[in-house]
Amino acid sequence: MENKEDKSTSNSDFTIEAEGVTKSFGHHLVLRGIDLKLKRGEFLTIFGRNGAGKTTFLKILATLLRPSFGSVYMAGLDLSKNSMDIRRKIGVVSHQTFLYDELTAYENIKFYGKMYDVPKLDERARELIAKVGLASCIHEKVNTFSRGMQQRLTIARAMVHNPSILLLDEPETGLDQYASAMLQDLLTTFEAEKRTVVMTSHSLERGLQMGNRVVILSEGKIACDVASKDMSVSGLQELYQRYTGEEQ
Amino acid sequence: MSKSIGQILAIMRKDLISESRTRDVAVSVLVFALLVIVVFSFAFEPGAEVTKMFTNPQLEQIKLLVAPGVLWVSIVFAGVLSFNRSFAQEKEKGCLDALKLCPIDKEVIYMGKMLGSLVFLLIVEIIIFPLFSVLFNVSLLDPAIVLIAVLATIGFVCVGILFSALSVYTKAREILLPILFFPIVTPLIIAAVRGTGSILQGGSFGSISNWLGIMVAFDVIFIIVSLFIFEYAIEE
Numbered sequence: 226m227e228n229k230e231d232k233s234t235s236n237s238d239f240t241i242e243a244e245g246v247t248k249s250f251g252h253h254l255v256l257r258g259i260d261l262k263l264k265r266g267e268f269l270t271i272f273g274r275n276g277a278g279k280t281t282f283l284k285i286l287a288t289l290l291r292p293s294f295g296s297v298y299m300a301g302l303d304l305s306k307n308s309m310d311i312r313r314k315i316g317v318v319s320h321q322t323f324l325y326d327e328l329t330a331y332e333n334i335k336f337y338g339k340m341y342d343v344p345k346l347d348e349r350a351r352e353l354i355a356k357v358g359l360a361s362c363i364h365e366k367v368n369t370f371s372r373g374m375q376q377r378l379t380i381a382r383a384m385v386h387n388p389s390i391l392l393l394d395e396p397e398t399g400l401d402q403y404a405s406a407m408l409q410d411l412l413t414t415f416e417a418e419k420r421t422v423v424m425t426s427h428s429l430e431r432g433l434q435m436g437n438r439v440v441i442l443s444e445g446k447i448a449c450d451v452a453s454k455d456m457s458v459s460g461l462q463e464l465y466q467r468y469t470g471e472e473q
Numbered sequence: 474m475s476k477s478i479g480q481i482l483a484i485m486r487k488d489l490i491s492e493s494r495t496r497d498v499a500v501s502v503l504v505f506a507l508l509v510i511v512v513f514s515f516a517f518e519p520g521a522e523v524t525k526m527f528t529n530p531q532l533e534q535i536k537l538l539v540a541p542g543v544l545w546v547s548i549v550f551a552g553v554l555s556f557n558r559s560f561a562q563e564k565e566k567g568c569l570d571a572l573k574l575c576p577i578d579k580e581v582i583y584m585g586k587m588l589g590s591l592v593f594l595l596i597v598e599i600i601i602f603p604l605f606s607v608l609f610n611v612s613l614l615d616p617a618i619v620l621i622a623v624l625a626t627i628g629f630v631c632v633g634i635l636f637s638a639l640s641v642y643t644k645a646r647e648i649l650l651p652i653l654f655f656p657i658v659t660p661l662i663i664a665a666v667r668g669t670g671s672i673l674q675g676g677s678f679g680s681i682s683n684w685l686g687i688m689v690a691f692d693v694i695f696i697i698v699s700l701f702i703f704e705y706a707i708e709e
Binding site for chain 1: 483494573575576
């Protein structure tokens with residue numbers, strides 16, 4: 226039985242609170258005590274070189290992995306006890322599409338909507354597919370879609386249950402310029418809708434432009450946490466190079 | 474409860490629609506099962522060595538003894554092919570993670586996948602049984618054999634889907650699945666073969682009650698055990 230009323234954080238100002246999150250796979254320590262707090266409506270972009278722990282951290286927030294040590298509260302709920310309730314509040318977009326190739330766009334959204342027990346599902350599926358600009362191919366199979374179209378549908382899938390928290394793991398991977406611009410437009414609407422967004426990215430420029438806060442992860446630790454408005458692209462590039470030793 | 478049933482049916486329906494559109498697994502499973510049956514049926518062809526060694530009545534008797542084994546070997550081996558793909562397909566585009574992200578009990582995923590596989594394998598059996606009847610000159614149109622087929626298939630699928638989930642994160646899943654699967658389902662295979670054999674040799678429904686009992690017990694135990702284990706089986 227999961228405990229819904231949890232800790233004093235139920236009245237917390239923070240949507241996401243991670244304290245001392247550590248994760249190891251065998252002897253390999255991937256995350257080394259991440260402390261992070263995010264308020265409602267904040268858009269955080271996480272940068273870091275490959276293997277820095279970005280995806281692992283996002284997977285922990287998404288309830289796909291359990292931290293080895295530390296605690297995570299999402300919307301005031303303890304992740305270790307309320308994963309089911311937390312899943313209702315989060316939407317995840319990964320570089321994998323999470324879509325079934327042999328199903329149509331409509332069937333995919335409807336299937337996931339059913340899993341989230343979304344009311345008025347037919348209406349919701351059509352509305353979302355139209356929102357991501359795929360209304361004309363609503364009944365076409367996903368395996369006929371380009372990478373950009375699939376990623377737009379992936380975003381529609383992640384939004385099917387109207388989540389208040391969005392976790393995006395390198396959502397721009399493999400997208401052409403047009404699809405990237407469309408993705409950027411969609412992400413801007415999330416910010417306007419006061420959804421809390423955590424996104425990992427390799428593009429400093431785009432990440433800085435979209436997020437209102439940036440974090441650089443290095444060797445499993447937060448090396449730098451700054452507000453986007455205080456930072457220029459060149460300044461971020463300099464910081465990124467200093468903390469990761471990698472040029473962008 | 475009704476919400477979970479709807480979600481279970483949605484997973485089952487999704488699997489069946491996907492398969493009906495690609496027919497990837499269906500074709501390979503059917504071809505494999507038919508090949509096994511055809512190859513074994515050659516042993517009893519006129520002109521084959523064995524037909525020269527025995528009289529016709531003796532040959533018919535041998536056929537009745539061998540036929541159930543051939544039938545269930547073809548179904549079980551073909552089933553393994555489909556179990557191998559069951560969770561591998563989910564993993565390919567990250568859909569298994571997407572399912573794990575949904576606010577549903579893991580048991581819902583298990584039951585949905587299990588029912589999808591069960592319907593699929595029963596359809597395969599509906600196609601295989603008449604061909605088997607023709608090639609081995611035996612009648613499988615008996616309510617007792619239908620019951621054996623349903624009970625045995627439920628058991629195979631219960632275990633097969635569990636091990637399919639267990640092996641999905643391993644590199645050698647095609648090897649691991651049969652290694653885990655066959656030892657566990659051996660009692661079920663024996664019960665299915667012996668029960669079918671008994672009916673083919675003119676036995677009554679009562680004569681297979683022990684075998685039916687074993688199959689029912691196997692199914693109940695493994696459905697319960699699988700539901701408990703499945704959550705841990707699909708953890709990365």
